[in-house]
Amino acid sequence: MIRLAIRLAAADAEIVLAELIELAPSGVEENELPDGRVEYAVYGAAGELPALPDLQAAAGGALVEIVTTEVADDWDQQWKAFHKPVAIEHRGRLLRVRPPWEEAAAASGEVDLVIDPGQAFGTGAHATTRLCLEILLELEPDGGCVDLGCGSGVLAIAAAKLGWEPVLGLDHELESVAATVDNARANSVTVAAERFDLRQGGAVPAATLVMANLLLPLLLDLSGSAFDPHPPQLMIASGLLIEQVDQVAEAFSLSHGLREQDRRISGEWAALLLASES
Numbered sequence: 001m002i003r004l005a006i007r008l009a010a011a012d013a014e015i016v017l018a019e020l021i022e023l024a025p026s027g028v029e030e031n032e033l034p035d036g037r038v039e040y041a042v043y044g045a046a047g048e049l050p051a052l053p054d055l056q057a058a059a060g061g062a063l064v065e066i067v068t069t070e071v072a073d074d075w076d077q078q079w080k081a082f083h084k085p086v087a088i089e090h091r092g093r094l095l096r097v098r099p100p101w102e103e104a105a106a107a108s109g110e111v112d113l114v115i116d117p118g119q120a121f122g123t124g125a126h127a128t129t130r131l132c133l134e135i136l137l138e139l140e141p142d143g144g145c146v147d148l149g150c151g152s153g154v155l156a157i158a159a160a161k162l163g164w165e166p167v168l169g170l171d172h173e174l175e176s177v178a179a180t181v182d183n184a185r186a187n188s189v190t191v192a193a194e195r196f197d198l199r200q201g202g203a204v205p206a207a208t209l210v211m212a213n214l215l216l217p218l219l220l221d222l223s224g225s226a227f228d229p230h231p232p233q234l235m236i237a238s239g240l241l242i243e244q245v246d247q248v249a250e251a252f253s254l255s256h257g258l259r260e261q262d263r264r265i266s267g268e269w270a271a272l273l274l275a276s277e278s
């Protein structure tokens, strides 16, 4: 097992992270170094890690150094220490996303989600996922839900647990489709998952709620005609840096009449709740 770390000037860190999460879907460890720089590290076997040229391209001029280290025999313990349960509390409702080796919490009324962090993006730890979960906790379930870029299935599974039905997760990565199916089974909920490339421009299946934790370019693509002729009643859009939010809100408002209802911020990241006027 190898630990591959890239070190960056703190000022550029969040922007680079947006690129890195595409290269390392199963999670990026973040550390603040004593000298103020930021280190992002990924773990994997040789051959499974992002390629150095891709990392260099993602980090651009912000890159200070790349450091690879062999991880000791207890790497699985380090991996487990890295993936801790994530609790999202909103207006008295509590949702907890935990890896399979952590016990379910005893608290009654808590929504318990088990997500294996090994396969695809979405342990619940990333700010963009947490913001989506926070908004989701506030919504009254009212029909079907489609999760665009489902990764581990964390958002789709949370939606199913909260009462949305039917729930469909779409992702262009086969690993994400498999992870969503496996994780849905582990959570005893019904979530369909299909391979679907959002860049191909086909219409997205209609649903009351669309969740899209993607990056800016893909969200802007979707604002074109992806929801024609049936835009959703509600849309949660995330994966956005704060300075990108206005552009996305305006694009969906113009194209699909989806108006901003709520905007959530965490660090440099933001999420939007959009709602149809009709």
Ligand SMILES: C[S@@+](CC[C@H](N)C(=O)[O-])C[C@H]1O[C@@H](n2cnc3c(N)ncnc32)[C@H](O)[C@@H]1O
Pocket (backbone or CB within 6 Å): 021, 025, 120, 121, 122, 123, 124, 128, 129, 132, 147, 148, 149, 150, 151, 152, 153, 154, 155, 170, 171, 172, 173, 176, 196, 197, 198, 199, 213, 214, 218, 239
């Ligand atoms: C930021 S992750 C979000 C994962 C999960 N929904 C969450 O919120 O934690 C973005 C996901 O979008 C998927 N994705 C990226 N480009 C895509 C495309 N063109 N078509 C479909 N899925 C895509 C990635 O594979 C990844 O699983």
